[in-house]
Amino acid sequence: MKSKYQLLDLKPFISSEEIEEMKDFDGLMEHFRQAKKEQSEVGKQKIIFMLSSGILAALMGFLYHTEFIKEPATTAEHSDSFMDAPWNAPCEVVADTAVARHQNYHRNVDEKSSARSIENRIVPTPKDKEPAPTRPLTNEERTLKTTEEKASKPIYQEAEPVLGYTHLYEYFNDALRYPKDAVHDSISGTTLVAFTIAEKGVIKDIRIESSLGKSFDREAILLIQNMPRWRPAKLDGNEVASKMRIPLHFQIKHTDK
Amino acid sequence: MKTSILYQKDRLETPETELIEEAKKDPEKFEPIYDRYFKQLFQFVFHRVADKSLAADLTSQVFLKALLNLKTYEHKGLPFSSWLYRIAINECNLHHRKSRTKQYVVLDDHNYNLMSEEMDLEREEDRILLKKAISKLSTKEMEVIELRFFESLSFKEVSKILSITENNAKVKLYRALDKLKKLMNAYEK
Numbered sequence A: 001m002k003s004k005y006q007l008l009d010l011k012p013f014i015s016s017e018e019i020e021e022m023k024d025f026d027g028l029m030e031h032f033r034q035a036k037k038e039q040s041e042v043g044k045q046k047i048i049f050m051l052s053s054g055i056l057a058a059l060m061g062f063l064y065h066t067e068f069i070k071e072p073a074t075t076a077e078h079s080d081s082f083m084d085a086p087w088n089a090p091c092e093v094v095a096d097t098a099v100a101r102h103q104n105y106h107r108n109v110d111e112k113s114s115a116r117s118i119e120n121r122i123v124p125t126p127k128d129k130e131p132a133p134t135r136p137l138t139n140e141e142r143t144l145k146t147t148e149e150k151a152s153k154p155i156y157q158e159a160e161p162v163l164g165y166t167h168l169y170e171y172f173n174d175a176l177r178y179p180k181d182a183v184h185d186s187i188s189g190t191t192l193v194a195f196t197i198a199e200k201g202v203i204k205d206i207r208i209e210s211s212l213g214k215s216f217d218r219e220a221i222l223l224i225q226n227m228p229r230w231r232p233a234k235l236d237g238n239e240v241a242s243k244m245r246i247p248l249h250f251q252i253k254h255t256d257k
Numbered sequence B: 001m002k003t004s005i006l007y008q009k010d011r012l013e014t015p016e017t018e019l020i021e022e023a024k025k026d027p028e029k030f031e032p033i034y035d036r037y038f039k040q041l042f043q044f045v046f047h048r049v050a051d052k053s054l055a056a057d058l059t060s061q062v063f064l065k066a067l068l069n070l071k072t073y074e075h076k077g078l079p080f081s082s083w084l085y086r087i088a089i090n091e092c093n094l095h096h097r098k099s100r101t102k103q104y105v106v107l108d109d110h111n112y113n114l115m116s117e118e119m120d121l122e123r124e125e126d127r128i129l130l131k132k133a134i135s136k137l138s139t140k141e142m143e144v145i146e147l148r149f150f151e152s153l154s155f156k157e158v159s160k161i162l163s164i165t166e167n168n169a170k171v172k173l174y175r176a177l178d179k180l181k182k183l184m185n186a187y188e189k
Helices: A016-022 A025-078 A085-105 A107-112 A165-175 A180-185 A214-225 B002-013 B016-025 B027-049 B052-068 B080-099 B109-119 B126-134 B139-150 B155-161 B166-188
Strands: A005-008 A189-197 A203-210 A233-235 A238-240 A242-250 B103-106
Touching: A005 B126, A016 B027, A016 B052, A025 B027, A025 B052, A180 A214, A189 A214, A203 A214, A214 A242, B016 B027, B027 B052, B027 B080, B027 B103, B052 B080, B080 B139, B080 B155, B103 B139, B109 B126, B109 B139, B109 B166, B126 B166, B139 B155, B139 B166, B155 B166
Parallel strands: A005 B103
Antiparallel strands: A189 A203, A189 A242, A233 A238
């Protein structure tokens, strides 16, 4: 290891007079004022930087907020068909909960009705025909507004069942019947139904987007036609038509056999 | 000699804290403190760098930093010089690191006698062995020896300058001396 020190046998000499001459308080003060000035300039720059960052952040926040509110209106104006992914997201959470609840309820059924057949065969119907397990329904929401809103920040309110989603799920649970003529096939799966909630809350344009078979389609359409009333979507307080897509889950219950 | 010590003591006992408080409000009032400690600090730095103009620059830097940070200084019963020493040590170390130069250590008769007394060194050849051993000390070990022996500061002051406790300062010093003794014994063999 190299030594960090240089040893001296004698103190390096300097006279007291020389030391006195080295004193320069005025020079020190000059340096001090200069350093202070630099410090304050750096301080000012920091303040300016912080202020500008703050303003920028506020501006970005404002722009983001504006965009966020505008988004539904934009979708309504430009999308003529169906909802896109973002619209589905919040509804799926609700749907998942309902699905979980329902799955739990019908666990026994699931265990006994796992076999699936593709062929259409007629199977004697069981004596006791209970309604097929219904699938609580996930409901996905999607809306499409027909009104042309010119307001810069339209406020959009989604369509919702008059009696609330819980009631709607209960209805689906109770009313969804597993089609009798499909019992022998033991098909279980999801039918995707699309429909429009018109300005007055009337359900129309019911379409099957993903089919499990004719009997399932009929059942699904019947279910949707008779479901509880909906409160139409509103854009800036005006009622607008909106499109919805709801998956109906058909699962056979052992009592159906 | 006695009178000069007394005179110095009298000067130290003048209300230094008041001067500092005044200087905090008006930097121009820092002059009496500058006058009081300039020589002491200059010599401390000069012995480490052995260059007059460099020592003058570094000392000036020490006082500038002290002035710029004067508001953070709190009087804790020790002379203001303790604070200045701390800044000076940092400045010197910074200089040595930057310029990659060696620090000078003065082991003149005065300093050697102080150390030999503490370490019970009596033989003539011990001085050569001690010089050899000192060159192996770390910066921290050297600092505590310099402050305690060469600057004749109290353990209390040494501890404040090095930001350690008084006991730790003692421990560090005696460990450094032990290390020196062991190194000297090793060199002797």
